[in-house]
Amino acid sequence: MVTSDNRPPRVVVVTGVSRFLGARVASRLAAQPGVERVIGLDPRDPPPALAGLLGDVELVKADARAASGAIADLGAEAVVHLAVTSAPDPDSGGRAAMKEQNVIGSMQLLAAAQAAPRLRKLVVRSSTAAYGASFKDPAVFTEDTEPRAVPRGSFARDILDIEGYVRGFRRRRPEVGATVLRFAPFISASAETTLTRYFAQPVVPTVWGRDARLQFVHVDDALEILHRAVVEDHPGTFNVAGAGVIVLSQAVRRAGRISIALPEGTLSSLAAVARNVRIGQIGLDQIDWFVHGRVVDTARLTEEFGFTPRTTAEAFDDFVTGHANGASLTADRLDAAEKAILEGIRAVRASAAASLGSDKP
């Protein structure tokens, strides 16, 4: 344990509060006894749906660069960095803005945090994309696995840069407990991400000849882990995912969708076209994920946090119940079809046996 002080931090700065995860984390921290001030840092105003959550949170409308002085002036004891975007948003600057926010934003935020004298805790949102994607990868990644090559996906590259800055921060401020949480893709009945939109389509394109092993983490569990990382002391790097695996074809079937398998090249070009006409955000990150899959070991997380996220299958089931419309091949319909066919075959065989039996002694 890096700090001897086990109280929750009194002043917490949360970045990215205009988005789902940031707003939830900030509002829950504001309700935590012992936490006196929660300051939400975001260059954009939160949408009305989230604004209600942020009643007790002081909002500072600024990006990390402008706020660099603020972190020290406010006397922040903890910084929670959640302003990490996983896919470019064509409406707000596309990939350039995404990189600006992820990489430059993280760099500046960490520089500001480094200069804050009262800081004792840093929590950074990372992703399991940090492990890259290679055919020589082991089937299960532990926190100590290094990526074999720089990944081609833009989000994965940003994540590697952000983790690099955190490593530098740890070297320069060893007394600050830095927690890096590598999240598997989020899923829940109501979450809206690139991937939930992908699985919610009636017909889901997949990669021909590959069946990636996938893992998800339920958004509620991710929030719980983030909250514990701030109010308790858990320095280190942790994989955050639901135990177990579902493969892509199985996920599509459990969601009751129909999959069409396309060769990897075709899928890449279709995704690029779709991105250009702004009907989808499937990028190289997702295509690598569909080809290689990604499974992580969560033993360190459950041991350190004393909390086990619900399994990948359970998290995905929650998504399926929330997206029942649009499903065509549901389990109930398949059940009914099985019974009908079985009864049909039995009836035909019975009548055939009866007509044969009449000729026989």
Place this chain on the structure above:
Amino acid sequence: MSQEEYRRATLPGHLDFELPAEEAVPRINGNHPLNGRTPGKPAPAPEPEPEEPVGEEPRDTVDIWDQRVAKGLAFLRRRLAGAYEVDDFGFDPDLTDSMFLPMLKRLYRDWFRTEVFGIENVPATGGGLLVGNHSGVLALDAVMLSVALRDQHPEERHLRLLGADLVFRVPVMSELARKVGATVACNPDAERLMRNDELVGVFPEGFKGTGKLYADRYKLQRFGRGGFVSAALRTGTPIVPVGIVGAEEIYPMLADFKPLARLLGVPYFPVTPFFPWLGPLGLVPLPSKWMIQFCPPIPTAHLTEYADDPMVVYNLADQVRETIQATVHDLLAKRPDPFGL
């Protein structure tokens, strides 16, 4: 073949077939008659016709066809609804046992007439590392070894194969390999499997073994640096050397057309008497007689601290290699005719 052995060897649907009771051997002048039958060994069981199972009307109440149809439909429904479990490595026991195993058992039993010796040397529970000799261009020996364990082992254990990363690079093949329980040959995966008490199968010769010419058959190739040994030592898993005879003859490789192999990005391009001349027909394996011998396990639990000692690892790898080579020679002596019964 006893009734018990027959039950294990049988295909689904033949379960209610009773072997005829062993008849008393008629004696002539106190000696056994020499009608091609050795005393104590019963007549070979009449082979059940696989195409026409159990006459017109199966015995009494059990309607075998109804069971089959119901089983098949339930399988189809499970697959279409995604209602099955897959482990962290992508192993899909439902698909493997319901779909691949019955087909491969045909190949294993009827085509290659595989005989298995020393199955008691494979641990009934806990981890184990099976190390075999590799041959036969397409690595059918690895597949047959896993069928042999499912078929002959009292616990019907699944074998988790370690494959070259080329296997996981190729579409379709990578998908199939993961579904039948294989994973990339690397120490983290091997150790994780052994810690999970799985039986792991490894062929340290790799492509040097499968891609050797027919003239070099049954000569074991180099074993690399013995990474498989250090994985076993680190987890204290016993090593079971396995000799496999028969796989060398299925595709007798007369030459390796290297330029084409380089062009296709594969380790070798085989030229056999039938391939590539007959096209896809050349892919039919020749019906050689197979024998698999499991050797007594080599315990490693007392060597855990030496996992990083290259000499201990190398010597142990060498010992395993010598054992396999000797076993292969023994099996060859038992099998004078590669294509005999």
